[in-house]
Amino acid sequence: MLPFFQEEFGNPGSIHSKGQSAKNALEKARRSVAEILNCEPEEIIFTSGGSESDNLALNGILKKDDHLIISAIEHPAVLHVAEILEQNGIELTKIPVEKNGILKIEKIEKAIHPNTKLISVMLANNEIGTLQPLREIGKFLQKNHPGILLHTDAVQGGGILDLNVKHLKVDFLSLSAHKFYGPKGVGILFKKKGVKLNPQISGGSQERSLRAGTENVAGIVGCVKALALAEKSRNKEFIRLKKLQNYFVEKVLAEIPKTRLNGDAEKRLPGNANFSFFGIEGESILLRLDFEGIAASTGSACASGSLDPSHVLQALKIPHDWLHGSIRFTLGKSTTKKDLDFVVAKLKKIVKDLRAISPLV
């Protein structure tokens, strides 16, 4: 990224050679991400992040009286937009998930009617990591409802799941660079060729007039480099994390009583472990963990500031006395077995201490 903050400072919209050099870097990045997603370079729109990509897909497609189907556990960048669209005359159906956090395709099937324009289902959930049956949904739509568009918020899957849009059979796919160790403030929206989209930010003719604004060249270069690096070791890293995840989950459940894993044990991101600890507050666990140098989360970073349990955990119908004691751990590329042993040891003591002063236990 560094040269693009310094000597390569051209604006890709400028005709002079400094501009064209920046434009070349931008188009090289576009070809590289297209290769990973197995699509055409002109099907890639660079945005400022996953939220903008999600917003663009929904806002850019739907018109009054269109019907939109989403899962009940979508990221707020889909959920809130859908609710705003509903206020503006779009019909919205939220499909509940099963207790394991996974959506049944039959429920989508039942919700479809002649006005259904778009279905938006996330590839993997940001809080509980559960994987939705995207390929099956894509296959089903292609066979039975080829006119209905399919969007997936694949932000959590970036760099760790297969993002081949031909496998997923999606029309739109959102990504965010910082989820695969790229810079914050850069996102990608795949838009299938031929699908008409209205821009959300209008002005200049950047990104084929689908997203105005001088391109964040350094950020885009960094985003795509990070994705390419992740893609190279994706399968190996998936297996490594899956083993660590199993080790961690089993150890936590075995060593800490009255603990449950939220979301399907198998069909989940290999880096996600979301637990509920009976009778205590997630926030207190988190602050104690932080004191030990362990970074965890209660809900999602995007929903911080709210004391209510997230819509995702609520959708799993977790009993109330468990719900508030929920904590998400994320395993990443630097995580080792030794780290996890350290976390379990600390966590065990913290949960015990907090339960000792809890009125519920």
Add this chain to the structure above:
Amino acid sequence: MLPFFQEEFGNPGSIHSKGQSAKNALEKARRSVAEILNCEPEEIIFTSGGSESDNLALNGILKKDDHLIISAIEHPAVLHVAEILEQNGIELTKIPVEKNGILKIEKIEKAIHPNTKLISVMLANNEIGTLQPLREIGKFLQKNHPGILLHTDAVQGGGILDLNVKHLKVDFLSLSAHKFYGPKGVGILFKKKGVKLNPQISGGSQERSLRAGTENVAGIVGCVKALALAEKSRNKEFIRLKKLQNYFVEKVLAEIPKTRLNGDAEKRLPGNANFSFFGIEGESILLRLDFEGIAASTGSACASGSLDPSHVLQALKIPHDWLHGSIRFTLGKSTTKKDLDFVVAKLKKIVKDLRAISPLV
């Protein structure tokens, strides 16, 4: 910016200390820009750039049947949004500018009617650099129409003009980091306290729920540092550039026959020199200049790819045989008198050569 790409990688939305450390950096940046703009930190919204800021101000305010007034030479990020809003039931008035590229306040006065909700006039034009009478407009509105909101696209003025919102008396002000030597992909929108704004990107509760998406911490830190640096030497740099500009403009007009300066000679950005050369094509001049290592522009980078003269130059009623031979030069912090002598020498020869093969001359 560098630490925020590396060790300080926290998400400002996370409660743990890595997150809080990022949040502190973000809020420190917010206080710093608020100081420069003479506003409250909570009146600052960080965006992905000037275009997003402009779009957010217009889209976030206007509802069906509202009346919007803009100048005819606004940046496309205002102009195109205004035209889209017009298609969706907003009444739009475009105020023409005089031949010097400056708008007469009486024409705004005449256009105002009871439904007028927002007036959007740029602080300085991106092609011809002309300065609009923003303070006078602000003063006039405050006195006569305190209910009408005022937005200014101040992108071109960032780091070189006074951005004090109390002086300008604006309710909204847009900035873009790369215009004052900050990184691309970061913008600022000042929104006056108490003015209700609908978000354009919805989802998480970032930026007081007015702009969802994980904050581009490194970019924001860089943006605000660049603005603070520019602010420190702003007056000195203004005077230095103004002298260079006068020298350059006089020399070009004196040494190259049939040349005109577009836009008011005095009331313009000190770094902007936009000329028309009779009978030749701007694109050809630009390519020849580029060959000599001189970066210039025909219109704006945001409108590249179009062969038509820009709406800005057209608004000045420049005769047709001059219009296509228009070139914009931008003087910046590294520009010296020696550079300008070099440009004039090359430009003189290029214009002569091109006129020798022009059917018009």
